[in-house]
Amino acid sequence: MKPAELREIDRPWRIWASIIIVSILAFSVVFGFLILPIVQGRAAGLDAFTAICRAVGILPGSPAVRQPTSEAKAQPTTQVAWSTDLIRSLGQSTPAGAEVAQACVACHGERGIAADPQNPNLAGQSGVAIYKQLHDYKSGSRVHEVMNGIAQGLDGRQIIDVAAHFAASPRRDLDPTTAEVVDEDIVRLVERGDPARGLPACNSCHGFNAGGPMETPTLSHQNREYLARQLHAFRSDGRRNDIYTRMRSVAAKLTDREIDKLANFYATTLSY
Amino acid sequence: MTHARRLTLAHLWVAFAAFAIAAVLGVWQMWARSPLPAPYLTAQAYFTSVTAHGVSMAYVLTTFMVMGFGYYVAETTLGRPLPYPRLAWLGFALGILGTLMAAATIFAGNATVLFTFYPPLTASPFFYIGLVLVVVGSWIWCGLMIVAMLDFKRVNPGTPVPLAMFATVANAVMWLWTTVGVAAELLFQVIPAAFGWNEAIDVGLSRTLFSWTLHAIVYFWLIPAYIAFYTMAPQAAGGRLYSDTMGRLTFILFLIYSLPVGMHHLFMDPQQSSAFKFLQMSFTALVAAPTLLTVFTISASMEIAGRLRGGKGYFGWIAALPWDRPMVLATGMAFFMLWFGGGGGLINMSFGMNAMVHNTSWVTAHFHLIFGGTVVIMYFAIAYAIWPTLTGRQPASLRHQRLQLWLWFIGMMVMTLPWHYLGLQGQWRRVATFNYADPVIAGWGPWVIVSFAGGIILLASALLFVWNLLEFHRDRAVVAPEHPPIYALAVHPPNRVPAALNGFALWNVLVLVLMIAAYGYPIAQFFIIDAPEAIVHRVTGGG
Numbered sequence: 001m002k003p004a005e006l007r008e009i010d011r012p013w014r015i016w017a018s019i020i021i022v023s024i025l026a027f028s029v030v031f032g033f034l035i036l037p038i039v040q041g042r043a044a045g046l047d048a049f050t051a052i053c054r055a056v057g058i059l060p061g062s063p064a065v066r067q068p069t070s071e072a073k074a075q076p077t078t079q080v081a082w083s084t085d086l087i088r089s090l091g092q093s094t095p096a097g098a099e100v101a102q103a104c105v106a107c108h109g110e111r112g113i114a115a116d117p118q119n120p121n122l123a124g125q126s127g128v129a130i131y132k133q134l135h136d137y138k139s140g141s142r143v144h145e146v147m148n149g150i151a152q153g154l155d156g157r158q159i160i161d162v163a164a165h166f167a168a169s170p171r172r173d174l175d176p177t178t179a180e181v182v183d184e185d186i187v188r189l190v191e192r193g194d195p196a197r198g199l200p201a202c203n204s205c206h207g208f209n210a211g212g213p214m215e216t217p218t219l220s221h222q223n224r225e226y227l228a229r230q231l232h233a234f235r236s237d238g239r240r241n242d243i244y245t246r247m248r249s250v251a252a253k254l255t256d257r258e259i260d261k262l263a264n265f266y267a268t269t270l271s272y
Numbered sequence: 273m274t275h276a277r278r279l280t281l282a283h284l285w286v287a288f289a290a291f292a293i294a295a296v297l298g299v300w301q302m303w304a305r306s307p308l309p310a311p312y313l314t315a316q317a318y319f320t321s322v323t324a325h326g327v328s329m330a331y332v333l334t335t336f337m338v339m340g341f342g343y344y345v346a347e348t349t350l351g352r353p354l355p356y357p358r359l360a361w362l363g364f365a366l367g368i369l370g371t372l373m374a375a376a377t378i379f380a381g382n383a384t385v386l387f388t389f390y391p392p393l394t395a396s397p398f399f400y401i402g403l404v405l406v407v408v409g410s411w412i413w414c415g416l417m418i419v420a421m422l423d424f425k426r427v428n429p430g431t432p433v434p435l436a437m438f439a440t441v442a443n444a445v446m447w448l449w450t451t452v453g454v455a456a457e458l459l460f461q462v463i464p465a466a467f468g469w470n471e472a473i474d475v476g477l478s479r480t481l482f483s484w485t486l487h488a489i490v491y492f493w494l495i496p497a498y499i500a501f502y503t504m505a506p507q508a509a510g511g512r513l514y515s516d517t518m519g520r521l522t523f524i525l526f527l528i529y530s531l532p533v534g535m536h537h538l539f540m541d542p543q544q545s546s547a548f549k550f551l552q553m554s555f556t557a558l559v560a561a562p563t564l565l566t567v568f569t570i571s572a573s574m575e576i577a578g579r580l581r582g583g584k585g586y587f588g589w590i591a592a593l594p595w596d597r598p599m600v601l602a603t604g605m606a607f608f609m610l611w612f613g614g615g616g617g618l619i620n621m622s623f624g625m626n627a628m629v630h631n632t633s634w635v636t637a638h639f640h641l642i643f644g645g646t647v648v649i650m651y652f653a654i655a656y657a658i659w660p661t662l663t664g665r666q667p668a669s670l671r672h673q674r675l676q677l678w679l680w681f682i683g684m685m686v687m688t689l690p691w692h693y694l695g696l697q698g699q700w701r702r703v704a705t706f707n708y709a710d711p712v713i714a715g716w717g718p719w720v721i722v723s724f725a726g727g728i729i730l731l732a733s734a735l736l737f738v739w740n741l742l743e744f745h746r747d748r749a750v751v752a753p754e755h756p757p758i759y760a761l762a763v764h765p766p767n768r769v770p771a772a773l774n775g776f777a778l779w780n781v782l783v784l785v786l787m788i789a790a791y792g793y794p795i796a797q798f799f800i801i802d803a804p805e806a807i808v809h810r811v812t813g814g815g
Binding site for chain 1: 313314315316384393430471472528544545546547548550551554555558705706707708709710768770771772773778779782785786789793794797807809811
């Protein structure tokens with residue numbers, strides 16, 4: 001076939017294919033961008049222009065409903081707002097942090113390892129977690145007779161510095177000879193949770209590579225008494241700075257024995 | 273053996289090896305979700321397994337299958353040696369390297385983010401780099417397919433490109449368009465975030481870019497099945513293709529309407545507005561057109577075959593078809609599953625109804641039925657059809673091949689139908705275990721067990737499939753005919769075809785127009801408006 005002939009049989013294809021596809025596009029645009037928003041907007045008491053702008057995404061909100069208004073005041077469980085700058089700073093230990101840390105020595109030990117096991121070890125803890133707790137003490141989201149006063153005396157920069165300082169400190173050595181043989185059901189709680197009670201695995205947030213909230217603290221190398229006391233506090237609603245009541249709902253389902261055993265597990269087991 | 277055949281054999285063995293491993297993992301995952309106590313079950317293990325299963329099935333099996341089959345089609349339909357065979361092997365090597373890299377990161381526990389790229393969760397950067405290498409390997413394939421077609425047209429001016437090759441190139445062109453979205457997401461957003469160069473990531477943008485790829489990629493997997501429907505099934509049934517033009521139109525429509533439609537995966541997302549969702553929904557609805565064209569054309573082709581074999585009356589031709597031939601049997605089963613899967617798909621793409629099934633098991637069941645069912649059963653049929661021409665041998669009896677197809681069909685129906693039902697009950701996807709002590713969830717248990725049983729049947733079928741392929745290589749296999757006819761002739765073989773149905777220039781322009789309309793502003797808005805970003809959450813290392 002000659003090229004001219006080929007062009008001749010191709011012409012109607014080109015023209016009609018373009019017409020059909022552009023028509024379908026035009027139909028969808030007229031419906032989706034004009035007719036539907038105008039009709040829906042009328043029912044929602046919106047003028048046509050606003051409804052179209054909302055449909056296209058230039059104005060916020062749906063073209064089909066009024067923007068909800070509420071007088072309710074939000075009462076967040078914590079006032080912490082994460083930003084990339086903040087998180088970056090928490091990874092950088094500075095001499096200023098060591099200075100602020102002098103205020104912590106009495107209870108948390110010279111190197112961030114508490115002599116009294118009722119108090120938490122801070123050395124090697126996640127900086128993000130320490131920051132969150134100090135911030136919560138400062139704002140009153142978490143209550144403690146001593147810590148609230150201390151945190152209120154710190155400014156935002158000092159909280160960052162001291163959190164970064166402890167995060168960079170070497171954590172407590174564990175003596176392998178003190179590790180107790182752990183019950184199977186406790187290991188299962190740690191690794192798999194208990195679906196029958198709606199309990200997620202502890203390690204789904206607190207383990208390595210966990211995908212949980214970033215402010216989740218490390219539990220390994222922590223003091224047994226401190227861990228147990230916190231779980232009891234969450235269970236009795238005495239501590240309530242956990243977002244979405246995550247820890248309160250978990251702790252509420254634990255028995256006394258499980259709390260003791262779990263605290264012991266994280267305090268003594270080397271592999272976590 | 274020719275170069276192209278060695279290439280095909282290498283690609284297909286990689287594809288099916290990945291498939292066999294993934295099939296084992298899939299059964300374990302269904303077990304994990306059931307009320308029966310599964311071994312080795314932790315959340316970490318579950319998500320590692322789902323990631324490996326998804327990557328193997330959706331990226332390795334498919335990409336290597338499409339590439340291997342493409343080389344085969346290019347050589348057998350064009351009657352010319354493949355251009356640049358060394359480049360083809362380079363593509364293969366990149367694919368293998370990428371696959372091994374991704375597999376190593378997954379099994380090291382550094383990629384539990386599933387096979388979808390949804391930040392702010394990020395895995396090890398080597399997981400993403402591995403998958404990028406697989407895609408780069410496939411781009412080489414795309415280039416080679418286009419070059420092979422252009423060479424053919426240059427040497428044979430005015431001769432229509434054979435339908436199977438035309439469809440393969442349609443797939444290559446579509447794949448080049450398709451991968452732009454995910455490549456942009458990975459290269460500019462996810463990989464820098466995974467390396468730690470970025471602390472924050474615009475999740476709205478990355479989800480939008482991924483949606484660009486997310487629907488068309490499914491058609492990339494699907495097109496080999498459609499090539500088999502149009503060109504291999506009518507031949508296997510002893511008939512002719514009802515219409516060559518319908519075939520060309522179908523593949524062109526897939527190219528056009530697979531791309532500006534991905535936003536139907538984002539109906540519940542806040543970052544896109546309702547008008548653009550509506551626009552893409554209307555285009556999605558048009559994807560039904562090529563599917564219905566195919567159902568009509570292939571049914572008509574099969575009717576020709578049935579009547580040639582003496583079938584009478586309205587339905588007598590169906591019984592007269594040679595159902596003992598694997599390609600015919602698989603086509604029948606694929607169509608059966610396509611009705612259910614396609615129907616489910618219409619629900620997914622409907623802006624309103626989608627809200628009901630969003631993020632439920634319905635969606636997972638849907639893509640298992642349509643991809644694992646309709647598409648993969650045709651992969652089996654294609655393998656059975658072309659393997660004798662690759663090894664020169666075939667088993668003396670096709671009994672095991674038929675058994676394998678039946679097991680796959682039954683297994684897939686038993687697994688996916690209850691799974692759809694569970695989705696309607698609200699069973700969510702992407703979770704490792706369910707709390708069967710909850711009275712609402714307890715009722716799901718028996719249905720999950722039924723699905724699990726379906727999974728076991730599927731695993732049996734998968735293993736039998738690999739065994740069947742090995743049969744082609746064994747000494748006891750009989751010698752296969754040297755040049756068996758593979759591709760069907762059309763009732764009216766094309767002798768002059770307009771350029772529009774013999775190439776892709778026009779259609780590329782139209783795709784560009786539609787993509788600008790559908791994705792132009794939805795992507796541009798992230799640069800115009802000061803969009804909020806999420807803090808990257810790396811689920812690797814640490815501790």
